[in-house]
Amino acid sequence: MLDADFFRRWMAATAASVDREAERLTALDSPIGDADHGSNLQRGFRAVVTVLDKEAPDTPGAVLTLAGRQLISTVGGASGPLYGTLLRRTGKALGDAAEVSEAQLAEALGTGVDAVRQLGGAAPGDKTMIDALVPAVGALGESFAAAGAAAEEGAVATTPLRARKGRASYLGERSVGHQDPGATSAALLIAALQEARGE
Amino acid sequence: MSESGGGTERRLVGVVLVSHSAAVAASVAELAKGLAGGGPTAPVAPAGGTADGGLGTSAELISAAAASVDRGAGVAILMDLGSAVLTVKALLAEGDELPPDTRLVDAPFVEGAVAAVVTASAGADVAAVESAAAEAYSYRKE
Secondary structure, three states, X not given: OEEXXXXXXXXXXXXXXXXXXXXXXXXXXXXXXXXXXXXXXXXXXXXXXXHHHHHOOOOHHHHHHHHHHHHHHHXXXXXXXXXXXXXXXXXXXXXXXXXXXXXXXXXXXHHHHHHHHHHHOOOOOOOOOHHHHHHXXXXXXXXXXXXXXXXXXXXXXXXXXXXXXXXXXXXXXXXXXXXXXXXXXXXXHHHHHHHHOOO | OOOOOOOOOOOOOEEEEEEOOHHHHHHHHHHHHHHOOOOOOOOEEEEEEOXXXXXXXXXXXXXXXXXXXXXXXXXXXXXXXXXXXXXXXXXXXXXXXXXXXXXXXXXXXXXXXXXXXXXXXXXXXXXXXXHHHHHHHHOOOO
């Protein structure tokens, strides 16, 4: 079972991973975006860790809803409302249980991903974070490791795609050949699940 | 805002203009108020850029702007693109971050802002302000 501490470790592991990869995310966002994905997410997840330390929410649902709210407030780019909605809806779907099973997390994350799809209007193949998140949710029932691998594979598979959402979509064919920064950061979020359990 | 001649206080719809740029939001607010003509205009607040003055969207600036123009008659929010749209949608989904009867108005930013401010200044309700702004999409330039 997964408790609030696990979810705090998940957010902390994501923040650490975003810190390590911030320059790479921004480099991926330079040719097809506005070159701020790494720094925006870094600011957002640092703020998430700070607010979780300060307010110490004591259920998995409360950890994720607070984290999501903080991302919406602090990121400043499209990744704020998108990641914020993902975590907030996932948290709401977990309710106020003190502990949740991996199966419950998988189902709740599916609800969160659906909310992101609705907010951004993106479908698989549009070269967005959805291309990492949808396969990750599909593999989460198997194991965290399988979800991490599926997300990473989904992120890499965005490279040959033509962007149909966001700023990159204005570039048309010129967006082809670049890995999507949003799918890349989504893969970091999913990989951090495994780290949070110390696997 | 005070009333425009009647005996009772009229509560006008507020308008919030969200842009990635503080200068764009402020200028469009000024333009819309200027074109609304003489007499009292509806409350209009820009929410441009990030809180530290950069390009982007700030949920805090949007919430503060909406609170500042709320006179109890609803608030119409117009925005430019990308993260501005997503942030307003996410705030609306939060439920308690924006005044009651706040609407995301799907309209061209400049033309819609002028239509919204003129309509709101005439004392229309929030649904009428929303549809006046959205109608700006049907005005073709050639």
